Amino acid sequence: MTTIGALPRTAAVDLKFQLSIDKFLFFRIGDGALPNVGGTTPAVSFNVSAAIPAQPTTPVSGSNTGVNWSGGAPSFTVTPSGNVLPVEVRSNGGQVSLRAAVTTPLTSGSATIPMSDVGVTSSDAALPAPAIPATGTGTAVNVTGGGSGAYNSLVTLRSANWTFSLASGNYAAGVYNGQVTFTASTP
Numbered sequence: 379m380t381t382i383g384a385l386p387r388t389a390a391v392d393l394k395f396q397l398s399i400d401k402f403l404f405f406r407i408g409d410g411a412l413p414n415v416g417g418t419t420p421a422v423s424f425n426v427s428a429a430i431p432a433q434p435t436t437p438v439s440g441s442n443t444g445v446n447w448s449g450g451a452p453s454f455t456v457t458p459s460g461n462v463l464p465v466e467v468r469s470n471g472g473q474v475s476l477r478a479a480v481t482t483p484l485t486s487g488s489a490t491i492p493m494s495d496v497g498v499t500s501s502d503a504a505l506p507a508p509a510i511p512a513t514g515t516g517t518a519v520n521v522t523g524g525g526s527g528a529y530n531s532l533v534t535l536r537s538a539n540w541t542f543s544l545a546s547g548n549y550a551a552g553v554y555n556g557q558v559t560f561t562a563s564t565p
Contacts, residue, residue, distance in 0.1 A: 406495035471564030486552030502538035
């Protein structure tokens, strides 16, 4: 008589998996939301007004108005408009770096103000604002990975408000226009 062994109770089969995940990078300043940025280029403006010292007489506003002026230096007041902009960065491509580059100098046509006189700060240290250089391309800053809704530190989901300011200074009268390009990059 022949005896056959007991049948196995488990069986194993290997199955291999392969995932291909495309890299993406989304960067927005101003209006819009993923997957589309806004349709307009955001704009920040400043009005710089001078005030003549009120000694010995308070000057009267207007053109061609005589003023008994002490000769003291005028003071300047900077009034911003539209200077707080929402910013958003999303990426799965690793470390995100941001930098600012002066595309068009801040000029009135006859005078130029260094673009570095425009400052920018962020409401969130994890999404820092890069310094605006006087001319050319500035130094990069790194965005901290992770964020609200991120699955892990390799995915970046950050948003903040950037506030732009203008340093008080003695500027020649005129309307100055310029442009800065902010760039996000991954390795």
